[in-house]
Amino acid sequence: MNIRAMIAEDERLVREELAYLIQQEEDFILCPSAENGEQLLELFHQYKPDVIFLDIHMPSLSGIEVAKTLAFQKNENDTDIPLLVFSTAYDEYAIQAFDLEAVDYLLKPYDIQRFKATIERVRKKLGYRSGPLMKAEDGDSISKETTPNSLSSNRHAKLLIDDGEKVIVLSPQSIQYAVKQERWIEIHTDQGTIQAKMTLQELEEKVKHYPFFRPHRSYLVNLDYIYEITPWFNGAYNALLKNKEKTKIPVSRTSAKALFKILEQ
Known part of the structure; x- marks a missing residue:
């Protein structure tokens, strides 16, 4: 199964760089990108991404304001909202980002190893692994790599x-x-x-x-x-x-x- 990702970033070069990095991940599908907060909200309702890479500083609506809007819609409509990965050139917003339950926080310019760690964190949050997903008896998502037949071998790997x-x-x-x-x-x-x-x-x-x-x-x-x-x-x-x-x-x-x-x- 694939993970649908969306980018909200007003700087074209940064948007293209992040899009390139995401496209290198085989299990990620890149949805159309947004250049500002209002456009993101429109695209979100259309494409329903699993994760949004959200720039904090954007015209019209900031990334923080978008996150609060999505959280409000969740409370009003009792619907799920996507995972949020905030990105900015200023690390002083990290605490505010995590207060909004962001799954991670990326600093610009992007570090490839740090980006890889973020991608893996997104996979884990969504219950994805490198193998195809299966459903456990309790309803949790698990990978074929961690099915009962493989758990014993993993412990001794x-x-x-x-x-x-x-x-x-x-x-x-x-x-x-x-x-x-x-x-x-x-x-x-x-x-x-x-x-x-x-x-x-x-x-x-x-x-x-x-x-x-x-x-x-x-x-x-x-x-x-x-x-x-x-x-x-x-x-x-x-x-x-x-x-x-x-x-x-x-x-x-x-x-x-x-x-x-x-x-x-």
Whole structure:
């Protein structure tokens, strides 16, 4: 099944860039785009997108005003509204965006890895995975990759990590965190540290069915290892891991709200 996406953005070049990124995702279908808030509301009722990538600063109606209008229509008509991903060049609107129950928040110019994380978050919110969807007995949407016959194998799935000299067989659950170095990444596990000839994005793709999160562009962390989160400066945080070293992982201010939201769920 496909996810219908719509863009509301008044800057043409930015709109085209975001459209290109969305079109690279095989399970996403791009609906016609809107150049302002009023046009978005018209197109929304016509195409019923699953997710809207909504610019905060637009003429006529701002993205915040559009979100409030959609929420009002939901309350009045008892209808579902799409997921909202806010985008802007100003990160001070992040808290307001999440107060409106946005699924995520993207800063311009778009970072490809951050965009990929947003796309995956949208999939999870909608109950989509990389495999075709099926219906569970309780009515929840699940992927064929997580049907009863595959759950056992998923629990015992292993990663094959090339360190340049040998291939290491690794359990995803044993990974505490990974950090980007110059030409490789360091994967810190319960058994020790591995230097892997791969990118952080490649590792993130390998563990996408496990509870991992990108709190910073140079880090990937296993959520099960986070013990506490403390304020740092300028809206950023540090995540303290419950490992022997009490490792501190930086959490950027643009990722903090999303991290809190995921942990609460």
